[in-house]
Amino acid sequence: MDAPNPAVPWDRDELTVGDLAARSGVSVSALHFYERKGLIASRRTSGNQRRYRRETLRRVAFIRVSQRVGIPLADVGAALDTLPGDRTPTAKDWRRISQAWHEDLDARIEQLSRLRDHLTDCIGCGCLSLRRCALTNPHDELAEAGPGPRTLLVEGLEQDGV
Amino acid sequence: MDAPNPAVPWDRDELTVGDLAARSGVSVSALHFYERKGLIASRRTSGNQRRYRRETLRRVAFIRVSQRVGIPLADVGAALDTLPGDRTPTAKDWRRISQAWHEDLDARIEQLSRLRDHLTDCIGCGCLSLRRCALTNPHDELAEAGPGPRTLLVEGLEQDGV
DNA sequence: GGTTGACCTCAACTTTGGTTCAGGTTAAAT
DNA sequence: ATTTAACCTGAACCAAAGTTGAGGTCAACC
Numbered sequence: 534m535d536a537p538n539p540a541v542p543w544d545r546d547e548l549t550v551g552d553l554a555a556r557s558g559v560s561v562s563a564l565h566f567y568e569r570k571g572l573i574a575s576r577r578t579s580g581n582q583r584r585y586r587r588e589t590l591r592r593v594a595f596i597r598v599s600q601r602v603g604i605p606l607a608d609v610g611a612a613l614d615t616l617p618g619d620r621t622p623t624a625k626d627w628r629r630i631s632q633a634w635h636e637d638l639d640a641r642i643e644q645l646s647r648l649r650d651h652l653t654d655c656i657g658c659g660c661l662s663l664r665r666c667a668l669t670n671p672h673d674e675l676a677e678a679g680p681g682p683r684t685l686l687v688e689g690l691e692q693d694g695v
Numbered sequence: 696m697d698a699p700n701p702a703v704p705w706d707r708d709e710l711t712v713g714d715l716a717a718r719s720g721v722s723v724s725a726l727h728f729y730e731r732k733g734l735i736a737s738r739r740t741s742g743n744q745r746r747y748r749r750e751t752l753r754r755v756a757f758i759r760v761s762q763r764v765g766i767p768l769a770d771v772g773a774a775l776d777t778l779p780g781d782r783t784p785t786a787k788d789w790r791r792i793s794q795a796w797h798e799d800l801d802a803r804i805e806q807l808s809r810l811r812d813h814l815t816d817c818i819g820c821g822c823l824s825l826r827r828c829a830l831t832n833p834h835d836e837l838a839e840a841g842p843g844p845r846t847l848l849v850e851g852l853e854q855d856g857v
Numbered sequence: 858g859g860t861t862g863a864c865c866t867c868a869a870c871t872t873t874g875g876t877t878c879a880g881g882t883t884a885a886a887t
Numbered sequence: 888a889t890t891t892a893a894c895c896t897g898a899a900c901c902a903a904a905g906t907t908g909a910g911g912t913c914a915a916c917c
């Protein structure tokens with residue numbers, strides 16, 4: 534690991550799946566899984582073993598960060614697909630795609646805050662989301678697109694004295 | 696539906712599963728599912744059909760609200776289990792159990808905000824969570840409980856020039 | 858009294874993000 | 888040369904929150 538031995542059988546710039554697992558903190562099975570999903574890629578040795586470019590370390594870091602932020606892997610994959618294929622991504626590339634997560638986080642925080650405020654109102658009145666508040670609405674905001682069954686719910690409860 | 700016919704075969708204070716579905720905006724299959732999970736309960740007619748008390752409408756509303764707030768059904772069930780079994784829950788009861796969700800929401804908003812701030816730092820430096828930031832740490836905060844593989848990740852990247 | 862729509866159960870399938878296991882191969886170290 | 892550690896594939900399994908379908912019953916209306 535520390536000896537700069539020129540006789541090592543495979544490119545020193547490459548990582549085995551075990552190396553990548555140890556250094557990324559991600560299990561080997563998860564790395565296989567990411568590869569099946571097209572999030573990372575590997576070269577195969579003559580013996581069919583995976584070899585990863587060091588760059589992959591950063592990709593995996595990005596995947597982990599994205600997951601912490603709550604982004605589904607499919608979206609992470611879509612973002613990774615926008616990275617240049619013809620060169621190693623730069624810090625600027627990573628900055629660009631991270632920016633999208635930042636906006637996503639902002640939006641989710643905002644949404645949760647609105648939800649909390651609604652809930653506060655509903656706790657205040659004790660009604661728990663009937664007629665006076667929007668919480669039973671499954672859509673993001675008060676349904677702009679027609680009443681539907683939601684309105685039935687909202688209208689039905691209190692008039693029934695439930 | 697509007698005729699106050701005294702000859703109706705079942706208690707007018709009860710709802711069929713279809714009624715409950717229409718008025719709650721929840722599908723029949725989901726109501727069956729909630730019942731299997733013990734979140735709601737029904738009486739059976741002689742023909743083995745479900746009949747719900749009107750109170751169930753509020754229970755379902757609570758379930759929906761909880762889901763909007765991001766609470767897993769198992770937790771919703773645990774909360775519902777704390778409602779009195781010997782009487783119809785009051786507004787005060789509902790207020791009490793909703794309060795817990797409020798605190799949960801606060802905590803999650805706080806956590807997301809911290810995450811966002813970390814991400815902002817990482818976007819700022821372009822490093823995407825290496826050594827300088829906590830984002831690759833899968834635990835809530837910087838790992839207080841030993842370094843582990845995470846540290847390997849964090850330490851490994853930049854020194855390798857990735 | 859028959860047709861139709863609503864209801865019943867049970868089993869299988871869906872998605873997401875993996876883990877675990879079985880059975881077999883490769884590679885590194887002694 | 889052999890042993891051991893790491894690797895390979897594929898299939899099965901986990902949780903959550905349901906949906907879908909098959910096959911059969913119930914009830915309300917005309």
